[in-house]
Amino acid sequence: MEQLLQQFASGLANGAIYACVALALVMIYVSTDHINFAQGEMAMFSTYISWQLMSWGMSFWIAFILTVIISFAMGVLIERLILRPLHNAPVLSIIVVFIGLLAIFNSMAGAFWSYLIKEFPSPFPKADFGIAGVIGPHQLGVVLVTLIVLGLLFAFFRYTPLGLAMRAAAQNPQMARLVGVRVDWMLALGWGLAASVGAVAGIMVAHIVYLEPNMMGGILLYAFASALVGGISNPAGAVAGGFIVGILENMVAYAGNQIEKATGVYIIGNGEKLTVALIIVIFVLTVKPAGLFGRVVVRRV
Amino acid sequence: MAASSKKWVLGAIVFAVLVPLLQPVFPDVVSNYRLFLVSTMIIAAIAVLGLNLLTGFNGQFSLGHGAFYAVGAYTAAILMDKLNVPYWATIPAAAIVCFIVGYLFGLPALKLEGHYLALATFALALAVPQILKYKWLEGLTGGVQGIVLMKPEVPFGLPLSEDQWLYYFCLLVMIVLFWGAANMLNSRSGRAMMAIRDQYLAADTMGIDTALYKTVTFGISAAYTGIAGALSASAIAFVAPDSFGIFLSIKFLIGLVVGGIGSLLGSVLGGIFYVLVDNSAQSLTQFIRNDLGLPFDLSAYTVFGVLLIAIIYLMPMGIAGGLYMAYRKLRGARA
Amino acid sequence: MAALLEVSGLKAFYGQTQSLYDVGFEIPMGGITTLLGANGAGKTTTLRAICNMVRTDGTIRFDGKNIRGMATEEIVRQRIAHVPEGRGTFTTLTVDENLRIAAYTRKDKQAVKDELERVFVYFPRLKERIQQQAGTLSGGEQQMLAIARALMLKPRLMLLDEPSFGLAPLIVLEIFRILRRINEEEKVSILLVEQNAALALDLATHAYVLETGKVVMSGPSDVVKNDENVRKSYLGY
Numbered sequence: 001m002e003q004l005l006q007q008f009a010s011g012l013a014n015g016a017i018y019a020c021v022a023l024a025l026v027m028i029y030v031s032t033d034h035i036n037f038a039q040g041e042m043a044m045f046s047t048y049i050s051w052q053l054m055s056w057g058m059s060f061w062i063a064f065i066l067t068v069i070i071s072f073a074m075g076v077l078i079e080r081l082i083l084r085p086l087h088n089a090p091v092l093s094i095i096v097v098f099i100g101l102l103a104i105f106n107s108m109a110g111a112f113w114s115y116l117i118k119e120f121p122s123p124f125p126k127a128d129f130g131i132a133g134v135i136g137p138h139q140l141g142v143v144l145v146t147l148i149v150l151g152l153l154f155a156f157f158r159y160t161p162l163g164l165a166m167r168a169a170a171q172n173p174q175m176a177r178l179v180g181v182r183v184d185w186m187l188a189l190g191w192g193l194a195a196s197v198g199a200v201a202g203i204m205v206a207h208i209v210y211l212e213p214n215m216m217g218g219i220l221l222y223a224f225a226s227a228l229v230g231g232i233s234n235p236a237g238a239v240a241g242g243f244i245v246g247i248l249e250n251m252v253a254y255a256g257n258q259i260e261k262a263t264g265v266y267i268i269g270n271g272e273k274l275t276v277a278l279i280i281v282i283f284v285l286t287v288k289p290a291g292l293f294g295r296v297v298v299r300r301v
Numbered sequence: 302m303a304a305s306s307k308k309w310v311l312g313a314i315v316f317a318v319l320v321p322l323l324q325p326v327f328p329d330v331v332s333n334y335r336l337f338l339v340s341t342m343i344i345a346a347i348a349v350l351g352l353n354l355l356t357g358f359n360g361q362f363s364l365g366h367g368a369f370y371a372v373g374a375y376t377a378a379i380l381m382d383k384l385n386v387p388y389w390a391t392i393p394a395a396a397i398v399c400f401i402v403g404y405l406f407g408l409p410a411l412k413l414e415g416h417y418l419a420l421a422t423f424a425l426a427l428a429v430p431q432i433l434k435y436k437w438l439e440g441l442t443g444g445v446q447g448i449v450l451m452k453p454e455v456p457f458g459l460p461l462s463e464d465q466w467l468y469y470f471c472l473l474v475m476i477v478l479f480w481g482a483a484n485m486l487n488s489r490s491g492r493a494m495m496a497i498r499d500q501y502l503a504a505d506t507m508g509i510d511t512a513l514y515k516t517v518t519f520g521i522s523a524a525y526t527g528i529a530g531a532l533s534a535s536a537i538a539f540v541a542p543d544s545f546g547i548f549l550s551i552k553f554l555i556g557l558v559v560g561g562i563g564s565l566l567g568s569v570l571g572g573i574f575y576v577l578v579d580n581s582a583q584s585l586t587q588f589i590r591n592d593l594g595l596p597f598d599l600s601a602y603t604v605f606g607v608l609l610i611a612i613i614y615l616m617p618m619g620i621a622g623g624l625y626m627a628y629r630k631l632r633g634a635r636a
Numbered sequence: 637m638a639a640l641l642e643v644s645g646l647k648a649f650y651g652q653t654q655s656l657y658d659v660g661f662e663i664p665m666g667g668i669t670t671l672l673g674a675n676g677a678g679k680t681t682t683l684r685a686i687c688n689m690v691r692t693d694g695t696i697r698f699d700g701k702n703i704r705g706m707a708t709e710e711i712v713r714q715r716i717a718h719v720p721e722g723r724g725t726f727t728t729l730t731v732d733e734n735l736r737i738a739a740y741t742r743k744d745k746q747a748v749k750d751e752l753e754r755v756f757v758y759f760p761r762l763k764e765r766i767q768q769q770a771g772t773l774s775g776g777e778q779q780m781l782a783i784a785r786a787l788m789l790k791p792r793l794m795l796l797d798e799p800s801f802g803l804a805p806l807i808v809l810e811i812f813r814i815l816r817r818i819n820e821e822e823k824v825s826i827l828l829v830e831q832n833a834a835l836a837l838d839l840a841t842h843a844y845v846l847e848t849g850k851v852v853m854s855g856p857s858d859v860v861k862n863d864e865n866v867r868k869s870y871l872g873y
Contacts (some may be wrong), residue, residue, distance in 0.1 A: 180738070285409070
């Protein structure tokens, strides 16, 4: 029973990470109709930036906040400089550009910081507390930090005029222009926010998966699964999807483990995590493309 | 094909056949290593052609063709390792297996368009190494360790080195496959494939069985790339899961984009190109470190990434298309 | 009377296709002007051209300043409000958000609140539905919301594209009454594009008739109304 709870708790922590990356993906998708294949590598790059800042002597949280700000600027710049000129380009061109960005971020991280695996610190105290044994302090911290970030984002979109303008620009760009919203800038801001949220996810997960240029590959796949489960155009759904997928992932591994214990037959375990995510992605895309909470969008032909 | 371009292709083939024979004359220029390198370029060209058939001629995206390459490579490796099948017989076997796998993947892909198909295939590419490590398959695939193979032996007592023979074998496969692709594209079916790419609804209402064409194209495309995988297993004499990750698929994409989307000749150029960059990255890095004194490792992927973006901006038709346009401009200027 | 908007030599293109040829007209300060014409005559295109939503050539002067070629959102910030055809509300946002979005650049919260109250004087029905999603409103209410939102921009000129489209006659009358009040009380000049020529000519002081991308007739509404061709083609008697 305790093992099950442990798996559940670690599912929550993973889910929080997936939720952040999925939300970043969805934020860009709803406003531009593009799937940012470089989202994971951008987050990885941000994590290296925070590592660099810390190795220059900054404390964890100072580096965290600075990194979030730098990532925001990075996202805005990428949108303005690279994607803006292509906004009428065919889908394939955009996808190619994203893959190009992926390759650049990955190889630049390797070039600047080498491909050697690095340890990444946890900012949370190692103290024992009541529910110790079920959820570790870092896991609990991850869930709390991501919930705070998601809450702040939600409040920003829900209650501030700028957040409202961004939502309007995403929903109907032409109409938004007609009420004076500078839509182009809203898209750039959306990119900035997405990059920031991704950075938070990277910094939080690096202690668990260790820091290396390919650390986000699997997480990005899970984030895709989460975004799809929640409905790719539904931000709240993406967050819910993140937690669902995170818990599901751990439950599947747990079930596989129990089956192996009981019958001696290995079916599925931690080694099949990406395969599980792949199956979720293809299953949702083909069977329930609107996700669990999404609306079906009628396509015009 | 116009008579003049037929002449060119023939000339190129004759040249390619003669080159290894020059080895005794120019031993330093036509080294075994160089021949091996050209073999890997040929393999790359076939893999890129496979992707091009799907994306360039049928309009379906794939960021996961590394998966089919892996299936081809593993099919060949397992047949050779477990059943002692000769290397040349693994090529048709890999083609059949990959056609079936590609066809099956093409079925759910029918429901997906543009971004979503890219997403599904991207997810596939990310998951491939892990699938190859699956415990139940370990007996066959050798798990993380992979499978070590023998290099193809020179048959009939021909007076050739292993690398020379490998080169001829790859060349032969490539010629057959490109000839097949050119004929297919020139046929009714080929025109239907391209009609689906250009005008999906129109093709559908014109009575083309779009679903069948799309899935079969997926199968053929996978078979081509799978054959390349099988060849690579023979050439490198080794397969292991981690060489079939997302970055392999990215290499195919760079070959496709650099060479030109929807161009047969471009697939060859694209294949040559990515192998060339991949192989010169190390010497470039040494140049940067030692001669420029910069503490910076240049990876081939930095070059790939920058090029992918630059080409989309500057030469959306790829190198082949860009050269063709430049050629036409020159001709136009002269006339 | 000085002209608020002067359009001359206006051409518009969708891709390679030209859909306006040398359109010219003037909108007097404080007046209501209507553009009449059959389907495809270029009425909607003219409105879109003013807001730079299509590729254009020619001059468009607003309050003496050439605004042609400015970005749509900058033109709107010159206080030109465009109510597009098909209503164009943000369907997933609430009524309240739909209205506030038009005032999002303004810092003064109290002023925005006052503005909302003023708008609700014309559209009391919207006040009752303030927290409802715009997509759940009836067609007439959505049209009112679109006009109310335009009003939130404190416009000097309002461009209206087929406000009667698809609405019940009683609702249309109500909306047109409100438009007249807005014109008189808020001193908002109006450029109205309307299929329902009789209604439009009753409301407007000036009228222009467009045919295949050109102005073929213009004058005070009373004169246009009594023109035989207009009567036959657009009024149906």
